[in-house]
Amino acid sequence: MGLYKLFSCNVEIQYKSCLLSKAMLFTLVTTLLTIILPFLIAYRSRGFWLRTHSYYEQPSVRFAYEYLLVAETNDPSQPIVCGEAAALNQEFVNGEENCVQIQAQEHDFNEDGKNDALELKFILKVPQEKTISSVLVILALDFQLKTTCPLHMQSLAFIRESFILPPTGLKHYGDIEFYQITDLPCVRNIIDIIYNNSLMSYSKRSSENIVEFIMTNYFQRQFTTLVKTLYSNGYSGHTGHLKIDLHLRIPEMEVKYTPNFLQELKWAWPQYLSLAFIFYWIFNRIKMFVFNHRLLMAWKVVPWKKH
Numbered sequence: 001m002g003l004y005k006l007f008s009c010n011v012e013i014q015y016k017s018c019l020l021s022k023a024m025l026f027t028l029v030t031t032l033l034t035i036i037l038p039f040l041i042a043y044r045s046r047g048f049w050l051r052t053h054s055y056y057e058q059p060s061v062r063f064a065y066e067y068l069l070v071a072e073t074n075d076p077s078q079p080i081v082c083g084e085a086a087a088l089n090q091e092f093v094n095g096e097e098n099c100v101q102i103q104a105q106e107h108d109f110n111e112d113g114k115n116d117a118l119e120l121k122f123i124l125k126v127p128q129e130k131t132i133s134s135v136l137v138i139l140a141l142d143f144q145l146k147t148t149c150p151l152h153m154q155s156l157a158f159i160r161e162s163f164i165l166p167p168t169g170l171k172h173y174g175d176i177e178f179y180q181i182t183d184l185p186c187v188r189n190i191i192d193i194i195y196n197n198s199l200m201s202y203s204k205r206s207s208e209n210i211v212e213f214i215m216t217n218y219f220q221r222q223f224t225t226l227v228k229t230l231y232s233n234g235y236s237g238h239t240g241h242l243k244i245d246l247h248l249r250i251p252e253m254e255v256k257y258t259p260n261f262l263q264e265l266k267w268a269w270p271q272y273l274s275l276a277f278i279f280y281w282i283f284n285r286i287k288m289f290v291f292n293h294r295l296l297m298a299w300k301v302v303p304w305k306k307h
Helices: 022-044 084-088 090-098 210-218 261-292
Strands: 014-016 053-057 060-073 080-082 099-107 117-125 132-145 151-162 167-180 223-236 241-249 253-257 299-301
Touching: 022 261, 060 099, 060 117, 060 210, 080 099, 080 117, 117 132, 132 167, 132 210, 132 241, 151 167, 151 210, 151 223, 167 253
Parallel strands: 167 241
Antiparallel strands: 014 299, 053 253, 060 080, 060 132, 099 117, 117 241, 132 151, 167 223
């Protein structure tokens, strides 16, 4: 009948020496090298500390029902301006009668409680003596991140189109994107509301153009939203009206944030530990060779031999 291995254990052979001895100094140096060298190699190879991290999230984006539409005409001093912000600038008030209609729809296709697309339609009445050369649409958005790094801010979507021939329509398809200059200061259970204020306010005392005023203040922020154009097409003709259709998708967006100390440690520890095991094995082999060949004096203690 064959025999099978059921259990095994190692025999421990000890090497002992005095505190003030070459063997003790050698053991102390190799132990320190086993601890320090993995850290130095992992740190010098870069990426040891996790300075920035990112995740993907579909934000909650809603139309804030504040907008500014500026249609430049052949008379630069008399553009057609629509929107609540236009009333704050007295020189544009007379153009409001040309803003015939606006429609806004929010679509949640997968019914998860977050909008997947925004659809807006504008119809402008173009006076017979005017010709539109370009259109700028500024939409106010309510933007929220709710998972890893809570953020609630009021942002903008800028859409601009120029025309060579007198236009009768414009269709624009694009994606809303989250743009960061710095990482989000991610603090659990605390919502960042530093930018949660209206961007359509305009000071009458300001000497700047209303569009320049809004854009200057907006692009001083560290976190903004942009519109990535996927498809845009203009239709030319003479109908006396300009119809603008905007279709904006809200996809998952990359969010960069500053990780906390525990997350940095969780990232650094496996790098250190994987190297520490290798150096532990190497220095154990070195110590075994040194003490077995008696290169340094130490007392060898074997369990089955009497002391």
